[in-house]
Amino acid sequence: MSDPVLMGPGPSNPYPEVMAALGRPLLGHLDPEFLALLDETGDRLRAVFRTTNPLTLPISGTGSAGMEASFVNVVRPGDVVVVGVNGLFGERMCDVASRCRAEVVRVDADWGAPIDPSRLLAAHPSPAVIAVVHAETSTGVRNDIEELGAGKGDALLLVDCVTSLGGIPVEVDAWGIDIAYAGTQKCLGVPPGLAPMTVSERARERLVAKPQSWYLDLGMISRYLDSGARTYHHTAPISMVYALHAGLGVVLDEGLERAWARHRECGGALQAGLEKLGLELFAAEGHRLPQLTSVLAPVGVDEKEVRARLLAGGIEIGGGLGPLAGRGWRIGCMGHTARARNVTLLLAALGEVLA
Amino acid sequence: MSDPVLMGPGPSNPYPEVMAALGRPLLGHLDPEFLALLDETGDRLRAVFRTTNPLTLPISGTGSAGMEASFVNVVRPGDVVVVGVNGLFGERMCDVASRCRAEVVRVDADWGAPIDPSRLLAAHPSPAVIAVVHAETSTGVRNDIEELGAGKGDALLLVDCVTSLGGIPVEVDAWGIDIAYAGTQKCLGVPPGLAPMTVSERARERLVAKPQSWYLDLGMISRYLDSGARTYHHTAPISMVYALHAGLGVVLDEGLERAWARHRECGGALQAGLEKLGLELFAAEGHRLPQLTSVLAPVGVDEKEVRARLLAGGIEIGGGLGPLAGRGWRIGCMGHTARARNVTLLLAALGEVLA
Secondary structure, eight states: OOOOOEEESSSOOOOHHHHHHHOOOOOOTTOHHHHHHHHHHHHHHHHHHHHHEEEEEEEESSSHHHHHHHHHHHHOOOOOOEEEESSSSHHHHHHHHHHHEEEEEEEEOOOTSOOOOOHHSSSSSSSSSSESEETTTTTEEOOOOHHHHHTTSSSSEEETTTTTTSOOOTTTTTTTEEEEEEEESSOOOOOOOOOOEEEOOOHTTOOOOOOSOOOOOOHHHHHHHTTTTTTSSSSOOOOHHHHHHHHHHHHHHHHHHHHHHHHHHHHHHHHHHHHHHHHOOOSSSBBBBEEEEEEEOOTTTOHHHHHHHHHHTTEEEEEEOOOGGTTTTEEEEGGOOHHHHHHHHHHHHHHHOOO | OOOEEOOOOSOOOOOOHHHHHSSOOOOOOHHHHHOOOOOOOHHHEEEEETOSSSSSEEEEHHHHHHHHHHHHHTTTTTOOEEEESSSSSHHHHHHHHTTTOEEEEEOOOOOOOOOOOOHHHHSSSSOSSEEEESEEETTTOOOOOOOHHOOTTTTTTEEOOOHHHHHHHTOOOTOOOOOEEEOSSSSOOOSSOOOEEEOHHHTTOOOOOOOOTTTTOOOHHHHHHTTTOOOSSOOOOOOOHHOOOOOOHHHHEEEEEEEEHHHHHHHHHHHHHHHHTTHHHHSSSSSSSSSEEEOOTTTTTOHHHHHHHHHHEEEEEEEEOOTTTEEEEEEEOOOGGGGHHHHHHHHHHHHHHHH
């Protein structure tokens, strides 16, 4: 069995406690012991999302299922949805919103640059939803959220936190985020398979009564989560819930602020080291994610060959997307992978391959 | 940690090989080693579904996501969809199809009785889709499929195999099934979280170009599965794919026919034993599933109390649904749970509780 150090754009290496939890004996999805663990997972998600939202849950699919759940439950045909696009996941939001038959108003910025929040706020006088990606996994750029919450007016603020949650500050309540979703396989140190999600009471009042997706229907899912009802909807992915519960436990035991600091320190060291190797970082300074670094390959170097050689040595990094495709790499330091030893290893190994 | 014997309507107890596979070190979703394992999972699924369909894959959600993927990818607004309804999952199909804006033509039969295939075939002169549940998890009834494939004409035949796959014969190609989906947590002996699915070439030619679900868009997912393309769509749920791969390996090592025989023998022994205890079986004779038995509680017995006492002793069985709600139980013998020792245990324990 290969056991690579996972330094791509996700998945990251899971925490050992998470791997142990995956092996826990299976319980039924209506067993009171499992339901207590699911409730506790909700509590832990509230702590990590920094919210008191009662409707906080793991969606039974990967991060992209979280994106879809977010749109189908609040967007009605003809609704104006303003979407910030400065990478692949902003593009994806436009696609998902258009399949809900929304009127999509795009606000584009260059890949690698952040989106100016005032442009998003000025894009339409009365959007139903303003949607943006917090941490663009395709470019390593952070988009600012707080100003959007302050200026959103009657709109709902919908934020993709797939790569940000657990790695950099995400303040759902303080920033006025109405709908946020994440992935498990980035800064939470859990294998891919679930999408943590939280919905404000304000957004909850506007939920579509019968969304086009039955599987992601939050109204129905809520009746399973409700301890007074426990109405069967679909069978929860038990083992993955164990894993998420354990991963959130690790993050909260460490302390969320300390986890952010660990990501910040690793990302800073990695980015400094890459520049010291003579490489050029792709994302705009001041908006670089510590947990995901995009970097240009030296001219004349076959970036794919470099990745293959690193992988053969047991280290995975990711290729570029969009303008970075074929021209550079995306290097993650997320979750359990966010350790100084991995930064040291990657810089040394990359240095060897490029020498 | 509790480790109940799972004899409800699913999840069943996973095979030990499956639990070991869950603990395998994580690989990236574009790692060639993972992609080879994913391809092999497709091969194993083809063997278990008895099909040569190239488009055979695990959907990244539970069985109900498989149902949704099946409908959204072939149903267009206004399409006539004939649905057989003799239990909860037939009802669910109507709900899912209506969210695709289909014109749903219901063919109802009593819960506990099978649906006469000729009624489904006669329900409409030119339906786009005929949809039926093979093994109704809510009642323990088997609906006959073969006659539908023979008489479907231009319609696509869509079959829910969630509880049948691996437990009783499912012959996708021989029966002319165009779209079939299943769950992992029933007769395959894998925790819940994925939905095995297969699509005939005939159905593939009719796929909706841009289905309302982005996450379940089979056209896009195909480009990730395609070994020549490997276009990123969403991050595969790696650990669950390991688990499914291992579970299918166990089933195929045993031999599919032998696995069916094991389920048949366990179910037969269980049903005979329940009748010997003086209990009345709910599903119509001749169409009883061996892997899932519905049975009425004796008059005057609190069925919920019986379940609670069994669970306290480490044995889970399920409550009834629909006409069986509050009046009886659903007892599963599926996957790794389908062992004579578990039948012996359950009959003895139930006998004690009812004494």
